[in-house]
Amino acid sequence: MMRHLQLLTRQRPRVIVAELVVLAAVVLAVIGGWLAPYDPEQPTIDVLAGPSRTHLLGTDASGIDVLSVVVAAFRVDVLIAVVSIGISLIAGVGLGALSGYSFNRSRSAGMSSTIILRALDLVQSIPVFILALALVGMAGQSVRNVVIAVAFVNLPVFARLTRSAIQGIEHREFVSASRAIGIREFGILRSHVMPNSLDSTIAYASIAVGGAILLTAGLSFLGAGVKPPTPEWGAEIASGSGYIITGEWWISVIPGIVLSTVVLSFALLGDGIRVALQRAHRGGELAEYEPSTFIEESIEERIGSA
Amino acid sequence: MSEPLLQVGNLRVSFPSSGGPMTPVRGISFELGRGEIVGLVGESGSGKTLTGRSCLRLVPKPGAMEADRLTFEDIDLLQTSQSTLRHLRGRRMAMIAQDPLTSLHPSLRIGTQIDNALADHGVPRAHRRDRILESLDSVGLPDPDRQAHSYSHQLSGGMRQRAMIALALSNGPSLLIADEPTTALDATVQAQLLGLLVELRNHRQMTVLLITHNLGIIASICDRVLVMRAGEIVESGTTTDVVRDPQHDYTKALLAAVPRLDQPRMLPHTVDGRKGPPTVVEQQTLSVPSTAPTEEDTQRTPVFDLAGVTRHFPLGPLWRREIVHALDDIDLAVYQGESLGIVGESGSGKSTLVRLLALLDQPTRGTIKFQTSELAHLRGADLKRFRSRVQIVFQDPYSSLDPRYTVARSIQEALRAHRVCDPSEERGRIRELLEQVRLSPQFASRYPSELSGGQRQRVCIARALAPRPEVLLADEPVSALDVSVQAQIVELFEVLKREENLTLVMVAHDLALVREMSDRVITLYLGRIAEEAPSKEYADRPLHPYSFALSRATPDPDRIGYLPPILAAGEPPSPVRPPTGCRFHTRCFNAQGRCAAEVPPLYSVNGGAHRFACFYPVTEEQRVELARSGRAAASDMPDHEKTPTGETVDQIREAGTG
Numbered sequence: 001m002m003r004h005l006q007l008l009t010r011q012r013p014r015v016i017v018a019e020l021v022v023l024a025a026v027v028l029a030v031i032g033g034w035l036a037p038y039d040p041e042q043p044t045i046d047v048l049a050g051p052s053r054t055h056l057l058g059t060d061a062s063g064i065d066v067l068s069v070v071v072a073a074f075r076v077d078v079l080i081a082v083v084s085i086g087i088s089l090i091a092g093v094g095l096g097a098l099s100g101y102s103f104n105r106s107r108s109a110g111m112s113s114t115i116i117l118r119a120l121d122l123v124q125s126i127p128v129f130i131l132a133l134a135l136v137g138m139a140g141q142s143v144r145n146v147v148i149a150v151a152f153v154n155l156p157v158f159a160r161l162t163r164s165a166i167q168g169i170e171h172r173e174f175v176s177a178s179r180a181i182g183i184r185e186f187g188i189l190r191s192h193v194m195p196n197s198l199d200s201t202i203a204y205a206s207i208a209v210g211g212a213i214l215l216t217a218g219l220s221f222l223g224a225g226v227k228p229p230t231p232e233w234g235a236e237i238a239s240g241s242g243y244i245i246t247g248e249w250w251i252s253v254i255p256g257i258v259l260s261t262v263v264l265s266f267a268l269l270g271d272g273i274r275v276a277l278q279r280a281h282r283g284g285e286l287a288e289y290e291p292s293t294f295i296e297e298s299i300e301e302r303i304g305s306a
Numbered sequence: 307m308s309e310p311l312l313q314v315g316n317l318r319v320s321f322p323s324s325g326g327p328m329t330p331v332r333g334i335s336f337e338l339g340r341g342e343i344v345g346l347v348g349e350s351g352s353g354k355t356l357t358g359r360s361c362l363r364l365v366p367k368p369g370a371m372e373a374d375r376l377t378f379e380d381i382d383l384l385q386t387s388q389s390t391l392r393h394l395r396g397r398r399m400a401m402i403a404q405d406p407l408t409s410l411h412p413s414l415r416i417g418t419q420i421d422n423a424l425a426d427h428g429v430p431r432a433h434r435r436d437r438i439l440e441s442l443d444s445v446g447l448p449d450p451d452r453q454a455h456s457y458s459h460q461l462s463g464g465m466r467q468r469a470m471i472a473l474a475l476s477n478g479p480s481l482l483i484a485d486e487p488t489t490a491l492d493a494t495v496q497a498q499l500l501g502l503l504v505e506l507r508n509h510r511q512m513t514v515l516l517i518t519h520n521l522g523i524i525a526s527i528c529d530r531v532l533v534m535r536a537g538e539i540v541e542s543g544t545t546t547d548v549v550r551d552p553q554h555d556y557t558k559a560l561l562a563a564v565p566r567l568d569q570p571r572m573l574p575h576t577v578d579g580r581k582g583p584p585t586v587v588e589q590q591t592l593s594v595p596s597t598a599p600t601e602e603d604t605q606r607t608p609v610f611d612l613a614g615v616t617r618h619f620p621l622g623p624l625w626r627r628e629i630v631h632a633l634d635d636i637d638l639a640v641y642q643g644e645s646l647g648i649v650g651e652s653g654s655g656k657s658t659l660v661r662l663l664a665l666l667d668q669p670t671r672g673t674i675k676f677q678t679s680e681l682a683h684l685r686g687a688d689l690k691r692f693r694s695r696v697q698i699v700f701q702d703p704y705s706s707l708d709p710r711y712t713v714a715r716s717i718q719e720a721l722r723a724h725r726v727c728d729p730s731e732e733r734g735r736i737r738e739l740l741e742q743v744r745l746s747p748q749f750a751s752r753y754p755s756e757l758s759g760g761q762r763q764r765v766c767i768a769r770a771l772a773p774r775p776e777v778l779l780a781d782e783p784v785s786a787l788d789v790s791v792q793a794q795i796v797e798l799f800e801v802l803k804r805e806e807n808l809t810l811v812m813v814a815h816d817l818a819l820v821r822e823m824s825d826r827v828i829t830l831y832l833g834r835i836a837e838e839a840p841s842k843e844y845a846d847r848p849l850h851p852y853s854f855a856l857s858r859a860t861p862d863p864d865r866i867g868y869l870p871p872i873l874a875a876g877e878p879p880s881p882v883r884p885p886t887g888c889r890f891h892t893r894c895f896n897a898q899g900r901c902a903a904e905v906p907p908l909y910s911v912n913g914g915a916h917r918f919a920c921f922y923p924v925t926e927e928q929r930v931e932l933a934r935s936g937r938a939a940a941s942d943m944p945d946h947e948k949t950p951t952g953e954t955v956d957q958i959r960e961a962g963t964g
Contacts, residue, residue: 177706180665182694
């Protein structure tokens with residue numbers, strides 16, 4: 001546990017900042033609704049009011065408090081993104097494992113691998129955004145359907161990442177060693193191959209959460225995402241976009257800044273995790289120069305008493 | 307000796323680390339004279355590579371280098387600017403690294419790379435073409451024009467290393483720093499490369515700093531030696547002095563640890579520093595001479611019985627499918643209680659054979675029987691029983707342990723898989739196994755990353771012993787380890803074999819090592835058995851020309867200035883398109899027309915104990931002839947005039963045909 005915590009604390013400053021933003025985003029996703037000063041779904045009489053004492057970040061065209069929307073939208077956007085990436089991660093890793101691991105060159109595993117890969121090709125051949133639009137359009141604009149759509153379009157990437165990592169690990173000799181000991185193939189996959197191949201996938205998941213937030217907001221921006229009046233960044237940006245030219249910038253710009261900050265932070269966090277995991281696995285690149293690693297059993301000792 | 311070419315005074319290299327700075331090089335001083343080959347020998351972590359790089363001021367970041375003196379010719383390298391240094395590197399001093407595959411640019415033709423090197427040092431375009439061909443020619447690459455247009459992946463390992471040397475030498479440097487230049491190569495190819503280095507020195511008066519862990523190489527071509535240990539030079543002197551009469555204990559131990567082809571090793575026990583008296587087991591080993599068991603000892607019941615075993619790997623897409631002939635028609639029996647050594651160069655199929663025996667792979671054709679049951683038909687409980695009886699130890703101890711498993715957990719996995727003992731007894735059994743491989747029980751809670759190579763290999767052995775196997779297979783179990791550690795692991799195998807009454811099948815490319823550990827030796831060449839013989843006979847009287855070439859290709863630390871003769875020309879052909887007839891005929895000194903047309907059967911002599919697949923085996927005269935000519939090249943002539951070894955091959959050829 002301490003070792004895992006260190007992955008997060010021993011980081012470059014910008015990653016630390018990103019971690020704090022992500023932490024804040026997750027906290028706001030849970031309690032954001034209660035912090036909102038006004039009801040984010042109820043209009044007030046102040047329409048298009050600029051930032052002031054009563055409305056810190058102004059109001060939009062329907063008189064809804066922008067701060068309340070921005071804060072409450074954490075729940076919608078971050079939650080959708082995290083849940084959908086969670087689903088995507090589990091399903092993708094599963095599919096990736098089935099398609100990547102050869103099960104000691106079993107023929108049926110080879111066939112199922114081909115089927116999975118071609119299916120992934122099919123999904124990936126359609127642009128992500130258009131596919132998501134189509135899915136939500138077909139199934140209807142509910143939070144659940146957006147989650148499913150976002151999860152679905154992200155799945156192939158996780159599957160492929162896992163697959164390639166697993167193929168790299170399967171050639172390591174400890175896999176052969178386990179086979180020679182007589183561990184069953186599923187056992188090897190579960191206890192040796194998977195734990196050693198999830199690093200890059202986990203690191204990518206964080207980056208993908210950022211992407212998923214962007215996708216969720218993008219769908220709403222086009223009116224194809226979560227139904228209004230549910231508070232949502234993309235919808236709010238869209239609703240304010242017509243007013244920027246007349247000077248009411250806050251409606252679009254404020255949610256826009258929040259959105260990009262959160263997305264960037266998830267990406268930075270993912271990158272930080274990736275670098276930290278790499279470092280942890282190399283075990284410090286200087287280890288090979290360190291005399292103490294070989295002294296113990298080398299001739300050193302024999303000379304000692306000779 | 308004239309004024310030295312390179313002078314190094316009190317060189318130190320340090321790296322920052324979490325526990326304060328580390329100093330892998332701790333104040334070493336040495337000089338290199340013009341036209342000298344100086345060996346820098348040491349084990350991994352001794353700082354020898356860093357020392358070599360420091361001479362060019364190429365210490366990798368974040369390392370920092372300091373020295374009181376570093377002069378090349380009359381240039382003070384400590385004071386020169388980066389741009390001057392850059393001019394010196396390549397033109398006046400050059401470096402070649404161990405792995406030519408990673409040091410050559412993968413997407414530039416060899417010629418282009420040399421061209422770039424020449425252009426960087428201001429050679430006019432008009433001259434470059436000739437210079438490229440000249441430098442490729444000087445390293446003995448056949449058909450330089452074609453090689454110049456090849457990419458590095460199109461060349462074999464030895465050719466690549468030659469190309470690398472050609473690149474390094476293109477600007478005519480006077481100092482060459484060669485970092486383990488032959489470690490990645492096969493023995494017969496290594497012999498060729500060593501000859502090349504000597505030739506270059508003789509013709510160009512080049513100075514070579516040869517960094518290696520191999521004392522045989524040092525003895526065969528170096529004029530002087532520097533022995534490094536833990537960042538310090540512990541001994542230096544002429545090769546003869548250091549090898550014949552080592553002063554420092556470390557040098558002595560290092561020399562003692564090298565396996566010898568023609569004599570039993572001075573067991574490392576003589577310098578054993580383990581605290582306390584030797585255990586009972588060790589005393590037994592000391593007193594029991596390492597001889598092959600006699601006919602009566604070995605019950606001649608085969609454990610493994612292979613008939614016509616063939617393994618082909620398909621390569622490439624269906625419409626351009628090629629076949630890798632990893633193994634072809636192997637007939638072989640492994641007997642209860644014996645140790646069988648399998649030798650061969652890369653591509654000989656030796657690892658494939660072991661993997662087949664371990665049932666990690668299935669043969670394309672042929673049958674493998676374990677005791678009475680055929681491997682291909684094992685299922686369920688029978689398979690499980692087989693797994694517990696046959697265990698394997700792999701070459702690379704760095705990848706054969708799961709990095710996320712502690713030592714105890716790795717061993718425990720093996721115990722549980724076969725329900726060897728009650729879960730309550732597991733801890734005790736793990737402790738026992740660790741003790742058996744001479745590791746203290748405190749290692750149980752460590753992760754592989756916290757262990758050295760030798761310790762990891764011990765853990766792998768402990769894991770293999772966990773289900774109490776009858777047969778232990780080992781695929782190059784020590785080739786990734788330092789010489790001194792090798793000696794310990796070899797010793798451990800020998801002890802375990804006796805303690806557990808194991809049948810041992812060991813693959814190695816180091817003939818001396820196999821000879822020492824096995825009762826019987828098999829040579830594989832490109833997937834076929836070339837020779838099979840009791841190990842003593844194998845070492846004394848190899849009959850197949852390939853075994854003979856292999857056994858004479860290893861430089862021997864006891865024969866100073868003896869350059870191994872090149873008996874097998876060129877390099878092993880690709881197993882994708884093996885030569886017709888006898889697969890060795892393309893490199894053989896005895897080959898005649900028949901060899902290319904017919905596959906030689908396995909002839910046997912000595913009551914069937916000694917088998918070989920050759921129409922024209924090595925004759926007694928050839929053996930004598932070679933022993934004389936090889937030695938003469940070294941001892942009768944001064945060092946500079948050592949004959950390039952090509953001549954001996956011709957002599958042998960004559961002897962063979964006449």
